[in-house]
Amino acid sequence: MxxxxxxxxxxxxxxxxxxxxxxxxxxxxxxxxxxxxxxxxxxxxxxxxxxxxxxxxxxxxxxxxxxxxxxxxxxxxxxxxxxxxxxxxxxxxxxxxxxxxxxxxxxxxxxxxxxxxxxxxxxxxxxxxxxxxxxxxxxxxxxxxxxxxxxxxxxxxxxxxxxGPDGGATAPDEFDVPAKCTNGAGTTSKGSSMDPGRACNTCHSFRLAGTVYPTAHEPNDCRGSNGSTSGLKLVVTDANGKTTQVSINSAGNFYSSTTLARPAKVKIVDSAGKERPMKTPISTAAMGDCNSCHTQNGAGSPAAPGRILAPK
Ligand code: HEC
Ligand code: HEC
Known part of the structure; x- marks a missing residue:
């Protein structure tokens, strides 16, 4: 891998x-x-x-x-x-x-x-x-x-x-880091780059939506990892084995309205093919609102460890 x-x-x-x-x-x-x-x-x-x-x-x-x-x-x-x-x-x-x-x-x-x-x-x-x-x-x-x-x-x-230290999804200390707003403030103006870090489905009803970050505890409204230049993608493999790629935009946000057979597996993949999989499958519609668990400090059940991270 x-x-x-x-x-x-x-x-x-x-x-x-x-x-x-x-x-x-x-x-x-x-x-x-x-x-x-x-x-x-x-x-x-x-x-x-x-x-x-x-x-x-x-x-x-x-x-x-x-x-x-x-x-x-x-x-x-x-x-x-x-x-x-x-x-x-x-x-x-x-x-x-x-x-x-x-x-x-x-x-x-x-x-x-x-x-x-x-x-x-x-x-x-x-x-x-x-x-x-x-x-x-x-x-x-x-x-x-x-x-x-x-x-x-x-x-x-x-x-x-x-x-060297590319433990990636496995490196425990990536979640043992201070809060940081690496890429500065994002935008609140309505559109695909809005409100990075916030739970999108508070207002929307996407099947999948969230934000990918370079560090684990970024506050709300901080821009995420720029997926439009780095080629980051969310790869979803649904219960029927169908794979869908969701692009990650310049604010680190992603969203999709593609129908999804659950349970579905998700992972973040970069252009070099490095990946960070979530081991827990997405089993309910609510889990499609990724930032509802992947908050600054992690929330939900099971509780996420913090933000969704880009592979390193
Ligand atoms: C506090 C409410 C709120 C939150 C949170 C929010 N949005 Fe929005 N969003 C809106 C409103 C209002 C509009 C403008 C009306 C519209 O186009 O639906 C909008 C518009 C959009 C649009 C353009 C219209 C569309 O549906 O394609 C996109 C894309 C979008 N938001 C993505 C996101 C993403 C991704 C997140 C999470 C990172 C997010 N929004 C979080 C309220 C919100
Ligand atoms: C119910 C809470 C919850 C929701 C919703 C959730 N996650 Fe997670 N996520 C977790 C937990 C807990 C872990 C750590 C254990 C694991 O990998 O299953 C995790 C881990 C991950 C990881 C690997 C951790 C790392 O090292 O970066 C990725 C990637 C990830 N999630 C992506 C997503 C995406 C994409 C979504 C939305 C489609 C999502 N998560 C929705 C709880 C959640």
Missing amino acids: RATNFLCLGGIGLAAAVAACTVGQGVHADATGGGYESSSSATDPTSETTDESGGAGATGSCLPADVKALMASQCATSGCHTSTSDSKKPPLRTFADLTASSKVDSSQTLAERSVVRMKDSAQPMPPDALLPASQVSVLESWVKSGMKPIACAPSADGGPGGD
Whole structure:
């Protein structure tokens, strides 16, 4: 789906992770220093300390690329397994996270427990549907082979601000940012660029409408991402498998009156093909008013994490 960077995200907890890795097969919480609370904190979701200070030859313990990509795209997605704030959804991002012990069954690491849940149709993970066996086997075979870490990539692979931190839909810290009106005030004059950020169907009755933003907590009436120059699109796949593209205008607004068979899946796609999917399908007409949930700080049920973001 997207290029994934292989930088070590686990600055904190590295020592514990190294200790854990030397234990090899069957590492448990006792080896990692006491479970996932210690492996990261809400303020270091993608700590790049290794990259900045480590320079060439930075090593440490990182996840193999395929495992990391799987976790990032399917588990550590926004609102899910990204932070320590909800103990029911432990972070599943780093080597240290995955080798910490499960709170539900302390005889298992979170990696082992994840495999169990990824195969449990009664309690599926991800919650909407079980993944194909080919994807589950990426994690499962790593677990079976002893959960060995790889050395973290050196900083040359892309430091902060480079093309490296492109976790995209998966980078938790994109929602851990201050409010910002990146592109300045939009317009309230009636028309397609009006009222960016506001719930359009308060006044209209579009099937789908909303605003795409460059950062997660933009106030109402701030212009969104300019889709007319960047080629951003909303791609909708309805319940019949019919795909519709909705263009995003220069204010970041989009709207459509195309009939939509629900449940429908939506994603924001850029001209390079990078995408940010919403995992929850659009199941009711009210959900077509995207900004009603994707408010500055997020609202609705399930509550959105903030604005709809353009892929980076
Ligand atoms: C507070 C009420 C209100 C909100 C909120 C609002 N609009 Fe409008 N909009 C209007 C009015 C009134 C008009 C002018 C009358 C008309 O053309 O329907 C209008 C006109 C439009 C038009 C041109 C006419 C049409 O229907 O094609 C578009 C497009 C439009 N708005 C899009 C949006 C979008 C997208 C949003 C959300 C980002 C939005 N509006 C939010 C009240 C609103
Ligand atoms: C009922 C509330 C709700 C509505 C309405 C809603 N969303 Fe979401 N959206 C969420 C939640 C919750 C998440 C985070 C979990 C997920 O991906 O399902 C999310 C996530 C997303 C994401 C991925 C998050 C990211 O990283 O940027 C995109 C894109 C998105 N929504 C687009 C849309 C679009 C487009 C619409 C309107 C057609 C829409 N949403 C309507 C609740 C909502």
